[in-house]
Amino acid sequence: MTHDNTPNDERIDGTESDAGARDGTESGPDPASTRRGLLRAAAGATVAGAASTAGCLGVSTPADVAAQNEVTGNVAHFVGPSWLADNRDDVVVLDARDAERFRTERIYGARRVPFDAITSRESTDAGLIPDAEAIAAAFGEVGVSPDDDVLVYGASVGSRVTRVAFALAAVGHAGSIRVLNGGLSGWNGRLGTGSRDRVSPAEYEPDPAESTRVTREWLADRVGTFNDDGPGLVDVRVAEAYVGAAGADALDPDNDRHGHLPGAIGVHWVGNVSGRRLTEPSRLVQLYEAEAELDRESTVVVYGGENVDPTSTWLTLRAIGFSDVRLYDGGFAEWANVDGDRGRYPVETATNVVIETDGSVGEDGGGGDFSCTG
Structure with missing residues (x-):
């Protein structure tokens, strides 16, 4: 209730x-x-x-x-x-x-x-x-x-x-x-x-609910297994940030290192959105199951630069039937700037898999206010 x-x-x-x-105003409505x-x-x-x-x-x-x-x-x-x-x-x-x-x-x-x-x-x-x-x-x-x-x-x-x-x-x-x-x-x-x-x-x-998220140490314990015999791991940033492209505007200047977590695949989160709406569900299934080859019955972790954008992929995967989706709330910013032995928290720049997406956020031609002229 x-x-x-x-x-x-x-x-x-x-x-x-x-x-x-x-x-x-007292003069009444516009x-x-x-x-x-x-x-x-x-x-x-x-x-x-x-x-x-x-x-x-x-x-x-x-x-x-x-x-x-x-x-x-x-x-x-x-x-x-x-x-x-x-x-x-x-x-x-x-x-x-x-x-x-x-x-x-x-x-x-x-x-x-x-x-x-x-x-x-x-x-x-x-x-x-x-x-x-x-x-x-x-x-x-x-x-x-x-x-x-x-x-x-x-x-x-x-x-x-x-x-x-x-x-x-x-x-x-x-x-x-x-x-x-x-x-x-x-x-x-x-x-x-x-x-x-x-x-x-x-x-x-x-x-x-610990089942909604993972920590830096949870990920560090599983480095080398992602998208192989361990959990699925999705980087939701743009491709330039994923590969750590030198000089790219997408790189966060506050990060000590650039690239992605080893084994992560890159699927930009904007692919989940078509204008103001959720992308057609059949396209989302094609994107994440057929192209990204994620297993809907296994644990899938999503992360981005921080902790807002990856929630789009977190909810989208849950919406289309993935059973165990978790967010790395620390994001790449925490991983890239960790203190101590960075060998436990490696970063790679070699392209693993980048899935192209064609989504967009904003106007979608869906029509505005009612109007009739002439």
């Missing part, structure tokens, strides 16, 4: 207003934004029967855009706008975007995640791991309880969104964790603006 403390239709000091009344809000409302909160408009050919309505972001096939964790419309009262909705975008426009009743907190790490003898106490406190601050069913959205299904999903899993979240395919642009239901709602903080005691 969820415990959504967002007030229904309540406006507190202008903190949550309908998208049809954006300017906040006509253009009011029209936009009315058109969104007319389109309905579900995608059944996408509307056609008399006299308008080739128009993309909010319902059309929502329909393009529905999730089909045997895919876990990612859901479309119609799922959210049907379950809005039963889930806590978390916004992974920055504060400015959140204030400008958001799903009505959504709560913004303090992103810096949910990426925080703590140092252990085995290496960096997610800071469960800090992460749990951040979720509790916005009223999330451990047993709440949660849906996360952003501008797309990019790595900020998947980092929130990972952070929930890392602290042992008991409720379900879902991501909205298409992000905010795919949602045709009610919108809000302004500062966040006043919500009551929740008690969130973390129950860290």
